[in-house]
Amino acid sequence: MAIYSVSATAPVNIATLKYWGKRDVSLNLPTNSSISVTLSQDDLRTLTTAATSDTFEEDTLWLNGKLESLQSKRTQDCLHDLRQLRAQLEDEDKTLPPMSKWKLHLVSENNFPTAAGLASSAAGFAALVVAVAKLYQLPQSMSELSKIARKGSGSACRSLFGGYVAWEMGELKDGTDSKAVQVLEKDQWPDMKALILVVSDIKKDVSSTKGMQLTVATSDLFQHRIAKVVPERFISMKEAIKNKDFNKFAELTMKDSNSFHSTCLDSYPPIFYINDTSKRIINLCHLINTFYETNIVAYTFDAGPNAVLYYLKENEDKLLSILNEICSNITGWNDKFSKEQTENWSNTYDKKLKNHFESFIVNYRDDIDKHVTRVIATQVGSGPQSTEESLIDEVTGLPK
Ligand SMILES: Nc1ncnc2c1ncn2[C@@H]1O[C@H](COP(=O)(O)OP(=O)(O)OP(=O)(O)O)[C@@H](O)[C@H]1O
Ligand SMILES: C[C@@](O)(CCOP(=O)(O)OP(=O)(O)O)CC(=O)O
Numbered sequence: 001m002a003i004y005s006v007s008a009t010a011p012v013n014i015a016t017l018k019y020w021g022k023r024d025v026s027l028n029l030p031t032n033s034s035i036s037v038t039l040s041q042d043d044l045r046t047l048t049t050a051a052t053s054d055t056f057e058e059d060t061l062w063l064n065g066k067l068e069s070l071q072s073k074r075t076q077d078c079l080h081d082l083r084q085l086r087a088q089l090e091d092e093d094k095t096l097p098p099m100s101k102w103k104l105h106l107v108s109e110n111n112f113p114t115a116a117g118l119a120s121s122a123a124g125f126a127a128l129v130v131a132v133a134k135l136y137q138l139p140q141s142m143s144e145l146s147k148i149a150r151k152g153s154g155s156a157c158r159s160l161f162g163g164y165v166a167w168e169m170g171e172l173k174d175g176t177d178s179k180a181v182q183v184l185e186k187d188q189w190p191d192m193k194a195l196i197l198v199v200s201d202i203k204k205d206v207s208s209t210k211g212m213q214l215t216v217a218t219s220d221l222f223q224h225r226i227a228k229v230v231p232e233r234f235i236s237m238k239e240a241i242k243n244k245d246f247n248k249f250a251e252l253t254m255k256d257s258n259s260f261h262s263t264c265l266d267s268y269p270p271i272f273y274i275n276d277t278s279k280r281i282i283n284l285c286h287l288i289n290t291f292y293e294t295n296i297v298a299y300t301f302d303a304g305p306n307a308v309l310y311y312l313k314e315n316e317d318k319l320l321s322i323l324n325e326i327c328s329n330i331t332g333w334n335d336k337f338s339k340e341q342t343e344n345w346s347n348t349y350d351k352k353l354k355n356h357f358e359s360f361i362v363n364y365r366d367d368i369d370k371h372v373t374r375v376i377a378t379q380v381g382s383g384p385q386s387t388e389e390s391l392i393d394e395v396t397g398l399p400k
Helices: 073-092 120-135 142-152 154-160 208-218 220-242 246-265 276-292 313-327 339-348 351-371
Strands: 004-011 013-017 022-024 034-038 045-053 060-063 066-068 103-110 164-168 179-184 192-198 297-301 307-312 374-379 385-387
Touching: 004 120, 004 154, 013 154, 013 220, 013 246, 013 297, 022 208, 034 154, 034 220, 045 120, 073 120, 073 142, 103 120, 120 142, 120 154, 142 154, 142 179, 154 164, 154 179, 164 220, 179 220, 192 313, 208 246, 220 246, 246 276, 246 297, 246 307, 276 297, 276 307, 276 313, 276 351, 307 313, 313 339, 313 351
Parallel strands: 060 103
Antiparallel strands: 004 045, 004 385, 013 034, 034 164, 045 103, 060 066, 164 179, 192 307, 192 374, 297 307
């Protein structure tokens, strides 16, 4: 029996202008455009192997070593669209193996916690779509494929590109113009770093899908956000990215995170994703930016309490010398930074800094130290990649 298989990796992306709200639930069409930064796959990535054969009996997904249902409408929609594109190719070239009629075996691994507010669904659906598209040898562009990933999970469409990415909401009813496009390549602004402060890695009680529907249905503030705030911010944020204007980019990012969480609070009943520790991190970032008289760090929070801090490489020592005073014991620092670097931060924490941050540290160090369980230091990264690393045994068609 012939088994055809292909593997691909895809990244996580964290929005700086948030997608929150659907205008069409079935097609996963958003009420507003959004923007994100793709994070490096050295630190966070999904690897998916897609295989097909006329001997496979059922579409099957193994996620992180366990069987996972493929029955959700969203996954079915993605597979349906991919098969349809493959069928078109087969119609045009009768010598092609009729893969569109065969079942798929998908094996996937996330190298970071799944369903823990770290955008696993975005990397997961992006990797699935790219791996199957490569298996089927589809000629479609990444933007075209992003429309399929979007049906799996909205934010997944942005993981089809590296660097800085916009999801254009589109206007058409059938969603054919609601797609991701690249704003800037990673190498055009390579110095963007990200620090994820993991405040909780348990599954959130209100999923993004449910949360945004409640917001659309009940929040008055949300109407203002989608009519006025986001359309203007979408233009200014793209401009800030193209101009590599971190100060402006950071301001817009922080304001948009706050705007999104305000609409959550304005939902009825209210939804609380950020918690007290998140709020302390917000205060700390503002304290840091005030000290340096410009924005050297930006915070953003998705549908959970974990903070993602964006900053430029040139400001790493400035930022981390302060964070190191507050949460040096947290798991993850040593994965990225040498002992010399952390010692250097302690030495640069001078009297001036002490005066400015003293009361914050006295009041909140223990709380942050207790509640931030892990730090992931990463940076802007590339889009999906092909890889020879395979998770499927090519003889049995089962996970290795
Ligand atoms: N590698 C993968 N392949 C296919 N599906 C995946 C993969 N990883 C995650 N998923 C799907 O995404 C779901 C998790 O999505 P969920 O939105 O709950 O969490 P998250 O994406 O980690 O968090 P958030 O959306 O808050 O950032 C999983 O239960 C699974 O269905
Ligand atoms: C807060 C967000 O992270 C929401 C992401 O929502 P999802 O993409 O997970 O939602 P579905 O389309 O229902 O799967 C903001 C963002 O990533 O833009």
